């Protein structure tokens with residue numbers, strides 16, 4: 001066990017966050033209010049869209065986006081096989097059926113060349129995920145979606161401030177969904193937001209997030225309580241001002257790790273396309289288990305014992321998760337039961353199976369000190385000799 005401990009994520013707060021929270025506490029008004037409005041206005045400006053609607057988390061952002069796009073029971077939504085589970089559980093919660101596509105072997109994002117296999121007469125939407133902060137291949141995905149009349153919902157939960165060919169993520173699809181969970185590039189504690197230029201969709205999401213109520217007591221839609229509180233937004237509105245500075249530092253650290261560790265044979269840095277601004281939620285590296293003679297999980301554990309925390313997630317393709325494999329939707333296997341297609345998830349998609357379990361995210365957050373970064377580099381370079 002090492003004396004030193006380098007964390008992989010930490011919230012970084014300044015005076016503004018404390019002042020804003022204090023102002024809300026003093027006001028006695030903890031509901032969705034002026035801080036949420038301020039946060040929404042700043043986020044819409046940052047992403048370059050007409051509307052940003054704050055919600056309780058990234059998962060509810062996805063659910064409301066799907067609902068507002070008009071998803072009906074049994075409709076299919078194409079999702080990548082390598083992502084956090086709620087990209088796909090959000091589909092099931094809205095009575096839709098997820099259809100799993102392979103990932104791009106280099107970028108880890110949705111493989112647009114697999115969309116043709118996935119699409120059917122029941123497909124209504126596709127959810128590209130900007131995994132680890134690298135934008136998905138949006139031109140190809142958008143073109144395919146237009147050809148097949150599909151809605152595009154960007155899952156930008158890991159890509160705050162990223163852009164693709166000059167366009168901010170969250171402004172490219174019909175809607176974008178972000179998460180402000182505590183480990184993200186910026187945080188509100190728990191929180192999410194939906195971005196769109198479509199006023200009708202934005203209004204529908206505003207209605208649905210607050211019990212489907214018009215006025216004080218008329219329930220005109222099957223809504224939810226998915227609101228964000230002013231306490232969370234008080235942190236968020238201060239964090240938005242820090243995002244681009246944080247991202248610059250994440251990029252600097254990640255590029256240094258890529259450069260200083262790029263010659264090792266057992267671990268390779270992730271690919272970054274020249275036409276994107278990466279948000280570097282992760283500084284991703286791929287472990288080659290044949291070269292190092294151990295699994296990605298063993299490497300993760302050994303680095304942890306040496307005091308270097310890394311991210312090691314999505315270790316199985318989503319189609320192997322019991323909730324999907326066994327159609328554990330609502331009690332009657334709804335929504336799969338609504339759709340005449342068989343939807344066996346007995347899939348073997350080559351790229352996701354080559355990658356799942358073998359990617360690690362090295363520490364790259366702006367709270368790291370020079371000595372932490374040097375320690376990470378030294379520990380990874382000497383890996384195998386401790």
Ligand SMILES: Cc1ncc(COP(=O)(O)O)c(C=O)c1O
Nearest residue numbers: 057058059084086087157179181
């Ligand atoms: C890709 C992706 N989608 C959706 C979510 C869900 O966001 P939340 O945890 O805020 O519900 C996450 C969360 O971490 C995520 O990484």
